[in-house]
Structures are given as C-alpha cells and as structure tokens.
Amino acid sequence: MTYLVLCLPFLAVALVASLATRRGGVRIAAIALAAIALVALTAVFDSLMIAAGLVAYDDAHLVGARIGRAPIEDFAYPIAACLLLPAAWTLIRGRRDP
Secondary structure (H helix, E strand, C coil): CHHHHHHHHHHHHHHHHHHHCCCHHHHHHHHHHHHHHHHHHHHHHHHHHHHCCCCCCCHHHHHCCEEEEEEEEHHHHHHHHHHHHHHHHHHHHHCCCC
C-alpha cells in the first residue's frame, strides 16, 4: 500500500465536506490562499526535516514526485485541513445561529 492510497480517504472526506458547506467566492479565495501558504510552508519545513534526517520514507511506498525533498503525499494533509476546517466551522456555527 502506498502513502497516496492512505491519503485519498482524508482528501475525499475533506472535499465532500467542503463542497457540502460552500458559501461563495470569498470563501474559495480564502481557502486557496491558505492552501498556497500551507503548501509552501510544508515544502520548506518538510524538506528541512528530511534533510536533517528527522523523517525518512520508504521509496517503495511513494509515488516518486517531490517538491523540494518532500514527497507529494506530504501535501495531502495541509490541503485536507484547508478544506475541512472551514467546513467544520460552518457546520458548528450553523448549529448556533437561530
């Protein structure tokens, strides 16, 4: 099993939740901006951690694409967070609003 296969269910749940609670263009722009920032930070800091030897991956379980030293699979979780957290916020606020 590859790391990508492990990431796909998280991305799918996040995408479905995000689509179910979407509320216009401003939110999409905010999610995109946050995703760009988190992907950039992930690329920098994951590359540093891998270069320092803090984290290692079995190449047999990777797709092979990398950004810096970070495997592409590492970017699934920040993207899922950018999709899922606003959706959760919308659902929580919806329960409180009369």
